[in-house]
Amino acid sequence: MTSADTAERTAAPLAPAAAEWWRTAVIYQIYPRSFADASGDGIGDLPGITSRLDSLADLGVDAIWLSPFQRSPQKDAGYDVSDYCDVDPLFGTLSDFDAMLGAAHDRRIRVIVDLVPNHSSDQHAWFQLALAAAPGSAERGRYMFRDGSGENGELPPNNWESVFGGPAWTRVVEPDGRPGQWYLHLFDPSQPDFDWSNEEVREEFRRILRFWLDRGVDGFRVDVAHGLIKAEGLPDYVPDPEAGSMGGEEANVPYWGQEGVHEVYRDWRKILEEYEGDRALAAEAWLPTADKTALWVRSDEMHQAFNFPYLMTEWNAADLHEVIAESLRAFSSVGAPSTWVLSNHDVVRHASRLALTAENPQGHGIGPDSPGKPIPEVGLRRARAATTLMLALPGSAYLYQGEELGLPEVIDIPGDARQDPTWFRTEGERYGRDGCRVPIPWQADAPAYGFSPAGASWLPQPEEWATFARDAQAADPASTLSLYRSLLAERRARALGAGSLEWVDGLGSDVVAFRNGHVTVVANLGSTPVALPDGIVIASSGTVTGGELPVDTTVWLAND
Structure with missing residues (x-):
């Protein structure tokens, strides 16, 4: 494998926090090609990220996770890597990365980079x-x-x-x-799978880990972390057509969740522990239960694993109560924090997903001809309520770029503008993930809504992006952006990430309610208002008056 010179580095790691930072961190996912474009070519880049870090510091996040920016032919938006130790010219240079990392650390923001070990590019x-x-x-x-x-x-x-x-x-x-x-190739033909039974592959990834750790990164999000090892003999297998494409609803899949993968991450954990600064590993592991997922975060393996059962839970109080309880039980049993996430670059944005009225398996996406398309105002109301509930939970939370603006899934992308391999491999049967990857809006009246100075955008932005732009929301206390700022500030001030959960009963079957420290959280997922318990409202996803909590609304009450 080729790599760029590592001699010149500018970013030192952040000093360890009083407690392990990854246990309580709010981590903001940046999809680089859609975040901010400094070059004017219509594709986001590393200097663009650097230019917008003040906005993330103002939002109040603890860390950022960057989806792939390494050298790649871009057949799958960078998840087809041709050189793991260099920056793709589309996004800049290694010097641009070092500058971005240093600027983030100057603002006390840690940086996690994506690592894709299951497969490489066919151009590797x-x-x-x-x-x-x-x-x-x-x-x-x-x-x-x-x-x-x-x-x-x-x-x-x-x-x-x-x-x-x-x-x-x-x-x-x-x-x-x-x-x-x-x-x-479990994914596109341009993404051949490595053979992880080969020691040469394992040694090469040890080198790759050290390359980025030496530059000062704070950790890695590991793509398809459950897929590296395949069952002996490669037995035939037919997946459930109704299950998610990454195996999150199925057990005993011969290419997902094999026991041998844990040996890889035990090895990686030892490498991270050689470095100062609490470096962390986060697993993208789509597994059918919280107990299965918890196996990835035992004390000698990874530090976090994305909580996909939580992400995929529908807007239903009983189901949400169950997945929260199961997550806290399973992860605490191995000494790991629960993680909470509602959106990412692979799923329909939760401002749309929570209002869908038809089945939508992960990875299929939604488009002009999809059944059960969401009602925008219902989706946004539920998204705000879901996030307000999520950010009160103990553990670590992930945000996906643009969700703080209330962005919905973009549905009406023309077929000739779509770029997800899923769209092409299924001949348009599945819309894929482009709808959650449209470049985000910064300024209502600027070219490309402030995403690019040239007005270019690699995926078309809808006209309604102007109403969601960050500058249009910044001064509005009722905006989704203002809600996120308030929630993150209160979460930090009241140490909710390091707290513990005590369920509150007696408010009805359509309510999820709990205490975390001196904060009572009440979420109404039903169809009629419910009476609120005593307390001072310190945060709310919607307007609360007269002692009643409206439908699709979550409130934080101080009772200290």
């Missing part, structure tokens, strides 16, 4: 060598090359399907021109 030097090498060679041993089935190897080695649709195997043409072996 290793894969190009594998294509030129013979079957059984060391070069092919770094990836999942297999002979085909059938009389002449003309069929794939097994029946596995790609997350993006279609078969998970592609046959190569050998150097002599004949059809040859097949390689595994």
Whole structure:
């Protein structure tokens, strides 16, 4: 693997906090190509992120997580990495990264970078060598090359399907021109899976970890953390068509959640512990239960795991109560914090998702012809209520860029403007994830709503973005931006992330209510107002008058 020179570094790690920062942190996900564009090419970049850090400091977040910015052909928005130790010119340079990291640390904001260990780009030097090498060679041993089935190897080695649709195997043409072996790609054919039984692969990722840790990063979000190890013999498997594409609703999938993956993260944990500053590992692990997810965050493995069962819970009081209770029980049983998340770059934004009235499996997206499209005002009301509840929970919380503005999913993206591989691999059957990735608005009256000085935008921005722009919300105390600022300030001041939860009963079956320290949280998920218990309102997702809590509203009450 190639890499840029590591000699010149500008950012020192932040000193350790009094307590491990990742246990209570509010972490803001930046999708770099859609956050802020400084170059004017219509694609967000690292200098753009640096230019907007003051807004994130003002918001009150503790850390940022950057989706991939490493060198890549961009077949899957950077999740197809061709060089893990360099910045893609689309986003800038390593010097730009160092400047951004230093500027974030100057504002007491920690920086987590995305790491993609399940697969590389097909343009990666290793894969190009594998294509030129013979079957059984060391070069092919770094990836999942297999002979085909059938009389002449003309069929794939097994029946596995790609997350993006279609078969998970592609046959190569050998150097002599004949059809040859097949390689595994759980995602796009441009993303061949590494073979993690190969020690050379493991050693290379140790080097990659140290490269970024040496530069001063505070941790890694690990992409497809549950997918590195495949079941022995690669047995056939047909996924549940109603389940999420990343396996979050299914058990015993031969390419998700295999026991051997834990050995990898025990090894990585030891590397992070060599460094000062409480460096952290966060797992993207789509697993069917909280207990399964908790296995990724045992004391010698990762520090956090995304709580996807919580994210996918519908707007229902009983279900929400259950997933919160199960999460706190499961994660505390292994000494890890619960994490809470409502949106990210792979799911329909929660300002739309919580108002959907039809099934929408993860990764399918919504578009002009989708059934059960959301009513915008209902979605925003529920999103504000859901976030107000989430930010009162003990543990660590993740925010996705633009949710502090109340951004909905963009539904009406023309087919010829869509870029998600899912759209192409399914021939338009699934809309994919473009709707949550549209560049965010900063200024109502500026070109591209302040995203790009040239007015360019890699995905089209809807006209209604003007009403959601940050400058249009900044001075409005009733805006979603003002709500997020208030919630984060109160959360920090009252140490809710480090608190504990005590359920409050007796307010009705459509209510979720609990105490965290001296704060009582009440959320009304029903269809009629409910009476509020005693307390002083310190935060509310909507207007509260007359001692009653309206529908789709959450309130924080001080009782100290």
